[in-house]
């Protein structure tokens with residue numbers, strides 16, 4: 521008797537010696553089984569969608585629900601039936617999502633984000649000053665990549681300067697791969713309590729920041745305190761780890777690719793898009809739940825089934841990006857990647873992330889042209905199991 525075939529696991533193992541490439545299994549799947557079932561770490565089966573065109577179609581389909589957020593499938597302790605909190609923008613669907621998204625989008629326009637560029641530049645320069653004051657060696661993750669996005673979010677939330685160091689410590693615990701569940705829960709509770717107090721104060725005394733404007737612009741349809749707090753935490757979670765890992769991993773790529781630093785200095789906007797595509801740090805894709813029967817490519821998906829839109833596979837699809845496995849700063853349409861997702865939930869913070877990456881990378885390599893790895897490349901440890909891919913520490917040296 522032959523055993524019933526078991527569903528293969530969601531591919532997670534990257535090719536040995538090639539930390540920037542997604543698991544090899546994706547390339548095979550795009551050819552032979554572009555949408556087929558896998559077993560996720562959370563225990564459920566999901567259709568793994570690997571082709572660029574199919575990933576975009578799934579993410580553009582309004583019958584797909586985001587109730588599982590982007591990440592539940594990779595959490596072995598996930599509660600798949602957990603109720604969605606109001607304010608959890610990434611999990612909301614339909615009108616509830618559009619209402620919240622419209623309010624937040626007004627704060628992330630190109631004009632508003634460009635107004636933050638000067639602040640980002642100051643942050644980058646002051647962190648470089650502090651790093652270069654060290655005797656020739658530093659951890660680029662702890663000293664540069666992690667604090668900058670967290671302080672930018674402090675600015676968005678209007679966290680007073682005196683509280684920023686405490687806020688940063690808690691927010692680093694929240695995204696840390698080393699913190700225990702209890703430590704993360706404690707950090708979450710403390711941050712929620714802190715934000716509730718902060719936003720209550722802003723109700724009476726609005727300042728020039730995103731949340732003061734969200735509070736006072738809500739006439740007729742105000743956001744509740746619960747919505748505001750969950751939204752604040754959502755921005756923190758969505759914008760901190762992603763951007764921090766992109767800064768550190770991009771630095772590593774630029775240290776390893778001949779001529780890449782010059783390309784970044786010559787055309788930072790173009791180079792950052794290609795780094796986003798090439799690295800696709802949201803490494804396990806984003807989760808959707810089918811609320812209606814639908815066909816994805818040649819595969820039938822039934823209402824009630826889960827799908828994983830594999831962003832890193834889509835971004836390496838030769839049909840969309842010729843020479844997809846190469847880092848190529850000369851691509852014709854550098855912005856067509858799906859590193860920020862696609863459709864109704866496409867990243868709200870993408871313009872801000874671009875500004876942070878452009879400023880961090882150009883200022884780093886301009887000020888420290890002799891930057892190099894301080895350890896052999898083989899000694900680096902990567903984040904293979906976390907939702908956002910990255911390098912745990914990046915010891916660098918100069919001089």
Ligand code: HEM
Nearest residue numbers: 590609610758759762763766806860861865867868869873
């Ligand atoms: C390189 C950095 C970043 C990457 C790679 C990234 C990636 C993504 C992706 C893939 C999604 C779509 C999730 C889905 O479809 O389920 C998303 C959504 C989101 N991102 Fe980002 N993100 C980055 C930076 C930021 C920043 C800086 C912020 C804000 C401070 C931010 C805030 C959000 C929010 C609020 C959503 C949910 C939007 C919605 O559901 O309507 N992200 N991001």
